[in-house]
Amino acid sequence: MESSESSQAGDGQANDVPERAAAFFDVDNTLVRGASVYWFARGLAARRFFRHRDLAKFVWQQARYRLHGKENHEHIADVKESALSFIAGRRVADFIALGEEIFDDTIEAKIWSGTQALAEAHLAAGQQxxxxxxxxxxxxxxxxxRLGLTGALGTVGEVHDGVYTGRLVSDIMHGPAKAEAIRELxxxxxxxxxLCTAYSDSSNDLPMMTAVGHAVAINPDPALRRAAREKGWQVRDFRTGRKAARVALPTAVAAGAIAGAIAGGAALRRRRSGGPLS
Structure with a gap:
């Protein structure tokens, strides 16, 4: 069972503000356990949408970005180039249909119920x-x-005639880009x-969290926990004990290790069976 803690009394701002308020939620480790794009990519690989070794390569690139992208422009360039390359040439309609399947099969079970309850409280208060x-x-x-929320702001891939080109329309929705996106919205x-509230697990989202009047740290990384303490923000942690320690590790690094094991295991099985390597 999930547990919840807060650094302050009260349950957030959901019931205390008018309709011009909204709530903004990060996804990875805030709403979903781990990296949602990894769970999705793994589901695509299981459906032979691409090869497992491509999954390992993609996740490793995401890991480099998560670890170094905040400071290293070379890594940012690498991840921009690769962010949607794994669906280049695929139809958007097919991608969305598979997304629905993978949500039902995998991602729904990864939702933090405590975070979902916070989102539902804002909806119940008439907020976006x-x-x-x-x-x-x-x-x-x-x-x-699927969660009945108002909508989503995410990284936008270029589309031509209903097919992904594998390039990005603009920046990855990360760091300052999130703050700019919510200002435009x-x-x-x-x-x-x-009057709005922002929720995140990562110090990378400080630009978004400081752009609103209220912020809540969900399952925070150490840097965000320190910032929350300094700024008097609420802290809610739905992890417990050793599980929390594991989740605190950079998500994409753990995902990369899993993807590597998948790829390595698949290659080993093919070698043993005399089949071709992918």
Missing amino acids: VWLVTATPAELADVIAR AAKEDLDLS
């Missing part, structure tokens, strides 16, 4: 609830739709950001 994530926009939309939806 948006996901803001580096996850591809179509997958983020699937998650938002606030202008469009007539939201008052001083």
Whole structure:
């Protein structure tokens, strides 16, 4: 059973603000255990959408970005180039349909119920609830739709004639890009950001969290926990004991290790059976 802790009394701002308020939720490790794009990519690999070794390569590139992308422009360039390359040439409609399947098969079970309850409290108060994530926009939309949320802001891939080109339309939805995205959304939806709330697990999302009037650290990394303590933000941790220690590790690194094991195991089985290597 999940547990919840808070550094302050109360249950957030969901029931205390007018309709011009909204809530913005990060996805990975905030709403979903681990990296949603990894669970999705693994589901695509299981459906022979691409090879397991391509999955390992993709996840390793994401790991480098998560570890170094905040400071290292070379790594940012690498991940921009590879972020949607694994679906280049695929139809958007097929991608979305598979996203629905993979949500049902895998991602739904990875949702933190405590975070989902917070989102539902904002909805019950008549507020908009948006996901803001580096996850591809179509997958983020699937998650938002299945959870009954207002919508999602995600990384946008270029599409030509209903097919992905493998290139990005703009920046990855990460760091300062999230703050800019919610400012644009606030202008469009007539939201008052001083009344809005942002939720995240990562210090990378400090630009988004400081752009609103209220912020809550969910399953925070050490740097975000320190920032929350300094700023007096609520802290909610739905992890317990050793499980929390594991989740605190960089998500993509753990995912990369799993992907490597999948690829290595598949190659070993093929060698033993005399089959071709992918």
